[in-house]
Amino acid sequence: MDIGLVGLGKMGGNMRERLRRDGHTVVGFDRNPEVSDVDSLAALVDKLPTPKVVWVMVPAGEPTRSTVAELGELLGEGDVVVDGGNSRWTDDLANAETLQAKGIGYVDCGVSGGVWGLENGYALMYGGDAADVEKVQPAFDSLKPEGDFGAVHAGKVGAGHFSKMVHNGIEYAIMQAYAEGWELLEKAELTDNVTEVFRSWREGTVIRSWLLDLMVAALDDDPGLSQIAGYAEDSGEGRWTVEAGIENAVATPAITAALYARFVSRQDDSPTMKAVAAMRNQFGGHAVRTPAPKGGDAAGESKAPDQAAAAREAGAGSGREPAES
Known part of the structure; x- marks a missing residue:
C-alpha cells in the first residue's frame, strides 16, 4: 500500500x-x-x-x-x-x-x-x-x-489509546517491582551476585519477561547502575491510568504506587529509580541522567530537575514522538 x-x-x-x-x-x-x-x-x-x-x-x-x-x-x-x-x-x-x-x-x-x-x-x-x-x-x-x-x-x-494507556500503567508497576527487588537484594548483602540472580530468573520462573531481560542487559552494561541517576520521568500514561481508575471506581494501587515512586525519584537519588531509568533506556532509548564531571556540568538530561523541565518544555514541539514510558 x-x-x-x-x-x-x-x-x-x-x-x-x-x-x-x-x-x-x-x-x-x-x-x-x-x-x-x-x-x-x-x-x-x-x-x-x-x-x-x-x-x-x-x-x-x-x-x-x-x-x-x-x-x-x-x-x-x-x-x-x-x-x-x-x-x-x-x-x-x-x-x-x-x-x-x-x-x-x-x-x-x-x-x-x-x-x-x-x-x-x-x-x-x-x-x-x-x-x-x-x-x-x-x-x-x-x-x-x-x-x-x-x-x-x-x-x-479511543479504544486503541485507552488500551495502550492501561498497558503502560501495567508496565510502570512491573518495572517498579523488579527495581525494588533489585534494591533489596543489593542492600541485604547476602547475595554474592545480584545480576546473576536476575539472570537465573529469565528461564523457568513465573516472573520471566522481556522487561526482566532488559533489566539484566542494563546490569551487564553497568553493574550496580553507578552511571545512572535515580531519577525517572513519566510520559503521561501512568497518570491517565490512575485518573481513569478513579473515574471508573477501579482500584489501581500497584500502578499508583509506581507512579508516585517516580515522583519521589525527582527529589532524591533513588537506587530503585536507577533500575527504572536503566530499563527505560534499554527498551526505548530514553535519556539517562549521569553525574556531572569535575569542574563542569553534566551533559543533556543530567541537569538539575528544574533546568531539565525547562529544556523539555522548550522542546515540546520538536517533532519527536515519544516512545515507551
Whole structure:
C-alpha cells in the first residue's frame, strides 16, 4: 500500500523502514529535512493515491492536535488519519469528530515496541470504524510481530489509546517491582551476585519477561547502575491510568504506587529509580541522567530537575514522538 508517515524520530523512522522492507511505499515528513522525504505535509498528501492514508507519529497533545487539524484541511472524503503516538484517548474523540464532519476517517493506534520494533515488530492496539481500519490493515500486518498475536482491533475510536494507556500503567508497576527487588537484594548483602540472580530468573520462573531481560542487559552494561541517576520521568500514561481508575471506581494501587515512586525519584537519588531509568533506556532509548564531571556540568538530561523541565518544555514541539514510558 501507499502510506504517508508524519514524524520520523526513534519510532517513526524505524516504522518507515519496516514498512518499506515489506514492500510498502512510504512518504515520510519530518521537521528535520535530513530524514524527510518531502518538505511539507501538503507535498506528502500530494504524493499519495486516493484513498489517502496518513499515519501521525509526533508528540501527544498540541503537536498531534495541530498536525491532525492541518491534515483535515489537506485530505478529502474517504481518506484516513491514523494517530500512532501516545495521545490521550479523549483527544481521539475530538479529532475523530472534527474529521468526520469532512468525511475523513480516523483511527487511533497505541504502539508498543520502542527502539526494538524495527526487528521484532510493534504491538498494535487500534480503535476505529471497521471500514477505516480496513484501509490501514496492510500496514498493521507489516508492523506487527510475526505470529498470531501482537495486534488487535480494540474497539471504537479511543479504544486503541485507552488500551495502550492501561498497558503502560501495567508496565510502570512491573518495572517498579523488579527495581525494588533489585534494591533489596543489593542492600541485604547476602547475595554474592545480584545480576546473576536476575539472570537465573529469565528461564523457568513465573516472573520471566522481556522487561526482566532488559533489566539484566542494563546490569551487564553497568553493574550496580553507578552511571545512572535515580531519577525517572513519566510520559503521561501512568497518570491517565490512575485518573481513569478513579473515574471508573477501579482500584489501581500497584500502578499508583509506581507512579508516585517516580515522583519521589525527582527529589532524591533513588537506587530503585536507577533500575527504572536503566530499563527505560534499554527498551526505548530514553535519556539517562549521569553525574556531572569535575569542574563542569553534566551533559543533556543530567541537569538539575528544574533546568531539565525547562529544556523539555522548550522542546515540546520538536517533532519527536515519544516512545515507551
